[in-house]
Amino acid sequence: MINRTYEPFAMGSFQDQPKIAELINNGDTIFLELQYDNGEPYISGGPLEGKFLLEHIYFHWLGNDTFESVNHTNSVFFPAELHLAFRNDKYPTYFEAARVNNGIAMLAYHYKVTEFDKNIYYEFMKALEDVIKPGAVAKIRGPLKLWDLISYDIHDYYTYTGTLTTMLCDEDVTWIEFNDPIEISENQVDIFRKLKAYDMSPMIYSQHHMLPLSNRTVFNAFILEDPDSGIPIYHSAVPFVDNLVGVAATWKPAEIQICIGIFSVLITTLITSARYIIA
Template sequence: MSKSTVTNVNKVSLKSRQIRKKRKTVIHVPGLSKSECLCEPPADTNVNQNDEEDAHITVPEWRLHKVQSPIVLKHDETNQYDHFEPLEFHGHWDEGGDATLSNNGFTATLRFQNREPPVLLGGPLHDDQYVFEQLHFHWGGDDHSGCEHIFEGQAYSMEAHAVHFNKKYASFKAAADKHDGLAVVAFFLKATDDDEHPCFNKMTEAVKKIVKVDSTTSVPSDCLTWIKEEAQCKGYYTYQGSLTTEPYTESVTWILYTTPIHVSRQQVSEFRNMKSTACEQHNIVKNVRPIQTPPVHKKLDIIYARSHRKSSE
């Protein structure tokens, strides 16, 4: 991302804050009764929920209602909410700098170097900017069991997690245990007989080079174009949950795009060739955490938000 883009992001954020300060809007989140609304109603409020400029959810305590992840999602059991600000991806699929893919014995992890990291903002993230840390994958022993979240009873072949940390904490490490520390964007991948995804080949070609544990290879810097269409065009589900790996900290705003990205069976199978041990006797066959069922007294608060694009980028 260029310096001017960073400046624009800051300007947008600043403008949004100024607008909100000037024209405070009370919006009740579906699923909460009126008495539970956490907004302070100003005396002269003129509520107009159709005005996108004003539309902003002001419920910071929402983030304290956490559950362990992954979970089962059903559209009929979600709160439908159209008044988030647009969720914005900045720099995720841009060229520039370097990218590497590594085998840590558990998954394949993509990181960017020598460039401004991509930034995620808007949507359920309120005023905060979230900086891209890494993207990794989950998969299973067959093409029907490699995802972590389950949507409408359907399991997919893989799940990709783009992990971001809240910029106000300065680093992933510092943010990882904060209640608003992390934002993870999840994408499902579905293995099909003949839908080889040309953009995803940048990842699978690199996976072939990191079969050995603790190995790293370079990847083209624009290697995330396969998430672009999904991230720009569709609605998403969001809830407050946890990391799905140790230490399972409840610090994650999950953002899930549930329309699967089609790839080929061969593209998925390349990941299963990765070794999990230095002796090379064992492959990473399955790296999925089982579904977590919240305690009975804890209500699952999942929001479905339609995507709103600010730019035609």
């Protein structure tokens, strides 16, 4: 693995609410289709050359929590993965983009099993239970933003040129694999394992087995911090404040609301304690 410096990612419309969100069991895997009023989400920067538009989202999972998946990080294996397929906007269709270099970018996120359910996945899991059989389609009724599905640390990743894991297998795909896993519960992973394939067999091992790297070069990403790039860099006289601001810059709205709530409770408790002492 070779260290390489990249520009930060620019992500657009990841916070937009889609007008339609549907899960589709096509007999091979589960697709999440999102439709937007004002244009689909896009990504640029990092190892990408140009602007890439969201095409589709699909999932891979295993029959247990220890088997190897398509991709791995430092020999740590995960029970499921989320793949976001993006098309270079220079090409009018996904299939045209898939046949050229720098045409397709795949963002890969790993799922890690934890004790508690991931609440923001609640409506997604409800719809997933409605697409057990092949050919089934279910709408996600509650709010579902793309940003809520993924992990927030978009700076810690590695990248390489590889193949698609569904449909075409051209070796011209830019893979971007994020190291920060998405935490979901064992119960939520088990819902994936209830899904049926086109022949009504359990839809497990819903992926190609891990492919050898061959002569591919894997790059470990370092983010370029250029004072002239226009990207704001916050500094204060207290290092703790610098760290807090830096982390907060990547927080999602839900996480910010939780922090505000915690601080509000702390402030209220301090005020109440002060009044009690004064009295």
